[in-house]
Amino acid sequence: MKKLLLIFLLCWCSHWGMAQQAGRLTLRGTLTDSLGQGLPEATVMLLIPADSSLVSFGRSDKDGAFEFKNMKRMEYLLKASYVGYLPFQFHVKPESEAVIDIGKQEMTELNQDLYEVVIKTARAPLSIRGDTVEYDPRAFKVPPGSSVEDLLRRLPGMQVEQDGSITAQGEKVKRVTVDGKRFFGDDTKAATKNLPAEAIDKVQVFNDKTEQSRITGVDDGKHEKTLNLQLKDSHKKGGFGKVTAAVGTDKRLAGKINYNRFNEKNQFAVIGLGNNTNQGGMSWDDYQDFKGSQSFNWGDDGDFGFGGGRYISFGGGDESLTIQVGSGGQNRGYNKNFAGGANYNFDTKKTKINTSYYYNQNHQDLDATERQTRFLESSAVTTLDTNSRRNLNRNHRLGVRFERNIDSLNTFILLSNSRVGDGTSAYQSMERYYRGETSANPLSTVSQINNYSDFNSFAMGNTGIYRRKFAKKGRNVAVSAAYNINNSDGLNTQRSSNRFIRTGLPDSTAVINQDNDTKSLRTQLKSSLLYIEPLSKRFILESFYNFSFKSDQVDRNVYDLSDRTQLNRNLSRYYLNKTDFHRVGTSLRYSNNGLNISGGLAMQQIHMNGKFAVDQGEDFQATLNRKFVNWTPNFSLNYDLKSNRFLFGGYHMNINEPGISDLQPIVDNSNPLYIRVGNPNLVPSIQHSGNLGYNMFNPGSFVRMYLNAYYNYYQNQVIYNQTVDQNLVTTTMAANISGGNDFGVYADYGFPIVKTKSNLSLNVNYGIGNHLTNINGLLNKTLTNSYSLGLRLDYTPSDKLTFYSNANWSIRDTKYSISTTQDQKIINARYSAEMNIKLPKEIYFNSGFNFSTYTNNRYDFNQSMPILNVSIYKTLLKSKKGEIRLSAYDVFNQNRGINQSAYQNFVSQEQVRTLARYFLLSFSYNMRGMNHSVRRNNRF
Template identity: 50%
Template sequence: MKNLLLLLLLLAGCSTAFAQSPRFTIRGSIADTNKAVLPGATVMLLTPKDSALVNFGRTNDKGAFEFRNVKRAPYILKVSYVGFLPLQKEVDPGDGDVTDLGTLEIKPIQKELLEVVVKTARAPLSIRGDTIEYNASSFKVPAGSTVEELLKRLPGVQVDQDGNIKAQGEDVKKVTVDGKTFFGTDPKLATKNLPAEAIDKIQIFNDKTEAAKTTGIDDGKREKAVNLALKESHKRGGFGKVTAGAGTKDRFQLRGNYNRFNTKEQMSVLGFGNNINQTGLSWDDYQDFRGSQSFNWEDQGDFGFYSGGMYFFGGDDGMGVPLTGGYSSNRGFSRNYAGGANYNYDTKKTKLSSNYFYNQTGQTLSSTSNKQTFLPEGTFVTISGNSQGSFTRNHRGSARYEQQLDSLNTLVLIGNLRANSGNNAQFSNQNFYRAADTSQTNLDNRNNFNGLQLATTAIFRHKFLKKGRNFAASVAFNLNDSDGTAKQRSTNTFFTDSTGAGPTVVRINQDVTNSSLRTELKSSLHYIEPLTKTMFWETFYNFSLRNDKVDRDVFDLTDQGAVRNRNLSRYYTNDYTYNRVGTVLRYSDKGFNISGGLAGVWYKLAGRFASDQSATTFTNVSRQYFTVAPNFSGNYRLKNKSMGLYYNVNIQQPQTSQLQPGVVDNSNPRFIQEGNPGLLPSLTHNLNGSFSSFNPGNFVNYYLSLNYGYNINQIVYNQTIDENLITTSRPENISGGTRVGSYLNFGFPLKKTKATLNLGSSLNFNKNPIYINTVLNDTRSDNYNFRVNLDLTLFDKFTLYPYFNWGITDTRYSINSSQNQKIYNHNYGGAMNIQFPGGIFFNGQMNYQIYKLKNERFPFTQKLPILNLAVYKQFLKDNKAEVRLTAYDVFNKNRGITQQAYQNFVQKEEVQTLAQYFMLSVSYNVRGLKSQMRQNNGW
């Protein structure tokens, strides 16, 4: 709190310093040569010396503008308006408090086609409708900075400590490079890897959905997008970066990337290796490193509005291959290697995107945990010590080919392939305490796995001669083949001190083999008929036929050899048939969009299972389910304001792992999981509303959203805990779970180009029912979060980005109110950049986390100040080389400590993880070719 007060005093001092300087006001109005006023014209105030942006705004409805409280000095006033030549005027403040420039006239472009106009200042930004274009060179960042650092400097843009981007208060969902989705669906891969010096312009706009782009019918839905326009020197040449570093405690890192562009082709390669817990990529790295026009998971031809359904790669579903290790920087120690390449070809009629990527991760993890579980009749405590070692390797490849056959027909072919293998070893010592009773379990489990996954899709689109009439058809084939072996060893000792009986010892010594195969054939049809210029009728049909086969064999290792355990072994097949037919009526005109639709959904499950595939008698499981799914969407956009209201019913089919009949997972004999073939699909009624506003004149923006959800037949894992503290969980349907939430973001400049303040809040209230030993337990969790972000650029060589987050979670339990708890999770920190004389740069990042749990029996407090510091200098011609000294976790306080609250237990876990180390690294930048070199379309 003391540091916070000091920071506020510093800010107040800065504001006072600004206020004490001699100030004056600049005003005027903008009109065309016919004296007609021009509302919405972009007006910027620049310094004559270096054209740095001082202030900016837009003219009001009367064409007037005004800059108040401006420091008394000469300026350049620049005016831009679509269809008119830019106007530039020198401003001399004079001696008065107000400098009135009167009415300034700008000329239409078409009347000056033969005139050569030389401008002495390039506009730092321009505003056209809902698109804001920033001139990257006008916003100075330290040498060697990435695009992420550049984005932080832009008015109206915020980047948090994790690299997530907000523009005008809304989350940025997509980042493109020269209009192409160069880095797939993860914006951070582009912003964290591309150098700021390669960027010419940054354009922020509201992008239409892929469906609206394809059909030409505006559905009113938008997502905030950023386009990075490259400099000409980088478009026609190569650029990249290579980094090598060595540190204390045998730490190392190697990283490199290289990119080449021309008007039709793009090629990229990257690779890295390290033992500092950095994979360098997101969880879905295989789809995020794909390049131009890359495949995304919404491009599978599943036409019609969203209402849930089946997903091939949506989690492993009990069928896929586990991915372990290296994905969190505060858990264990990992060694990571990866490399990949992609190639993209893009012309007016043909688009090809292809890539291959390989990565491997080895992880070691050692942890201790303290867990308290509460039951209707009492509680018990589990104290565990765990160690784990894992190794995974993944090969991933994908390709997307789009061909415009003619002006009316388009064909899209998509293929994705993934191959995985690895192993895992887990050791655990678990001690259970309840009153005078104690028991113990020692685990030694090892497994190996292999997997192959394939997803292919073909989409055909046809536009009729009648405008707005469209037809599309798709077919897809998916394959998921995996197998593995496991060794399950455990010793379980049960003590019953209350009766004086001796200990009971149960040992498990088993080998398990498991193989699974899933095939799926899918197809969809979609037709749009325009009823009028503003009314459209849509109809769609979705079909899927899926077959799952699982063969699980469990062998007890005895003195007589391996004996098959018929109770735990299982062979089964499931056939899923899915049909959905629906219709939508849509109205779209002048920013107002409303649609209402209805779909009939029919599921059929036909399963057969037995203890062995050679069994003469199989048990059949047959289920059919039909429901109606409504959908409503309404939104209205007016200039820079929008509001929307949405309602839908999400239908989610049970996963195969949840339906497994009679299959018991006893890999941890204290926590038994079993399937339930009688599960029904779950339904969630969702209602969402939103309102956003952005003023491009003063850059004040706010965004508000509200959401509500109600669950019917929600799939939860009810638990039964017996007298030996063995927990058996079984998925079952239950109704009554609810979700209510809100989100608010409000941002405004304290001083344009110098200081921007962003305030945010989110409130969420959840109710989750679950049965514990046949007693209904309603867990209510209320979450309150408030945050403050401040972007300060006092001058070009000093930037500061402090942030403050306050979070409170209030959890209450109906069956044991004494375990109610409040968790306080606060984060204070920021980032600072300083440029010293001699080309020396300093960077500091601080994250101070305060975590406090208030509970009658299980209180916990944790304070973690994590400080990273770096100093670096660039050298060689054009600053192509860089040497950097970095100190990670200066205070040596990083601890992998987590405290979590679930539906019937709270748990504290401490994991040994990477803490303080120092690293010296050298980087070499490959710059783009100079613009005067090779101006052809080749490499």
């Protein structure tokens, strides 16, 4: 850590020292109109005359003055732009003077006669209009065959993380569009990873309205950072794409293809991949869909009203109650991935259609060893687990969005999203339980588990939204209706043998040999109504009503294999739960001069009606009929302080119904030493949340700052009480408890060391959490203090060299009230660097290095993992359409999955065998569309 900080300090001092050395110069001047009045906020840039590459940029002050300090003594092309004026150019030829003052320079107003001149001179590397920053990719060169993601990393103010997520001007990019149209829904990575950089004419970054604001017509003061990729005219005619095939050592194979065909009204794109190199085509949303937990999280679901307390989201919970098969995840173990999809957009002034289909298949082999210690009131239990998992998941996703502007007053939106999935999961485990903190303590239990699951699932969400404007400006009505369904079934086999070792007594053995057939059906009908009435120019009244009716039906039949026709009546259950929800509320919004304040109150009622029997068709043994009425306040603040400075905050109360897997009075014994029991007496949990933040971005200097603080307090939070018997068998039951809370502060600051050449950013994070659980009847309070620090340095002096580096440190300090001697600190650190070099004869070199450390001195756990990847490639064929590449992954052969965590009364360390060193030889071919000249009508 000290060495890395020293490197950053030396880089900073080096640039600072260079800036102060003799021979530097200062350039200043003033931009005026024809009357001699200064033009404020004009974009001013210094370019290299030879190739118009950007050296530095800024904005004029309120009097139209600008200044560039400590510039290298060389020739420059000074270019300035201002909306409605002809771009201004001045050739700077310094001699011996220390300051060059070009004085007042009059800019010429734009008229039709000068339009052709604008077309010829308007192109500039970067332009700034308000909160919109527009880049010309031709000024930020990347190697042939690069993707849009590679291009974005070169742009000032942009950051691309290793997972592909994008940060612009200090904020996470929520939406990426192509020519203003959706591309594979709202997946921000689909376009940046699959479109070629050479297809992009402009990159535009701006603050867009939220989806809720667009649908309702009410400006709520919130915004979503949006990135739009404007295609070149040459790529709007004909098709373009890229195909890659690779073969490597240890039978490694990989292939990838994308093809795109765009015009003014239509967009069509196809992507596909297949590999056994752990290169996932599966996004986080796809992985969650396999579990059924984020099926319809598309943002525009028609749930009107202020945030918090809405409850009527659809999805959530593992409805099928599949047996324990362990968790997977990309880049762990050995994965074979196949994926493909198509996207089609049709866009006119009145009609917008967006459709996308995506298929993903993942086959994973994973072998792991895990050590876990649980702290009891006066003792501890340590588990050593060696397990293997064989998972196969297949997933089809189809999405359709239709929007029709019937006329200037009426708009209709139809949304349909569906998912079909199936797969198998096999889990084998050898677990040893010890009475104490280490394996040197007496052995208590030995358990062998062999579980298998075969499942199918189908889910669909359909929403219709109608909005009407009225003659009175600001008066709007919006109504939505939706029907959702989530159906799954699975056949699970459970095989386990458990030997309990008792001091002075013979060992006892418990064997589980069962089949579990579970069917789950969830349906939901919901609707929302929103009425907006402007009381004056500054005050708006928003009234809403939400309704939802949800039915959960689970039929779980467990058979002992000794008699396949006879139900195990202790474990089998038929459960039917119906929940209806009503919420009515109103809020008053004040909006004036960038200040947007809203305060509101709603009353909501949740009615839960549940009943269960041993088997479907039998009399119900117990029923649940409960109503819960709550008042939910809400407050939000969004203040546009101008000059790209924003203050935001708010408070809301969120009420959530317990998950169906926690409500069902079912005993889940898939792990016979860790038994789960449902609790039908659970009540809805309440979360009070508040936050306050500030965001600033200076488009002239590209300095950015982001601050945010939050606090959560929980009432009737669902926790899992633990009871550990003399054989160390743990039984957990969901229960409600109040008193848990979280508090956190996050800060991020970034600035260019040398504009367009190097950037430095720093982020710090602090969080404290107090979480409760009962262990053998005693209340345990787990207090966790988390600290993290991150540094990032980007150095891009030219298209021949780029260097990106990161350093992140985190400390998790955990304290337990029931056993203070077990308090511990988990320390993780990660250092990474990537370098790209252009060599002679169109040869390129790329290297990436990651060094991770994992430390827990309490358990003498100290692991480090250096990972080095290198590749060398050359462009070939006509127009550089081909590329041949030789890559080496994990040169040191050190890759392995490592994870450590501490929560509630647990602490664990896990290591996973995963794909390590291999070599790959690949060939890529770029398919390019028609090349022709089209006269453009764009302004600077």
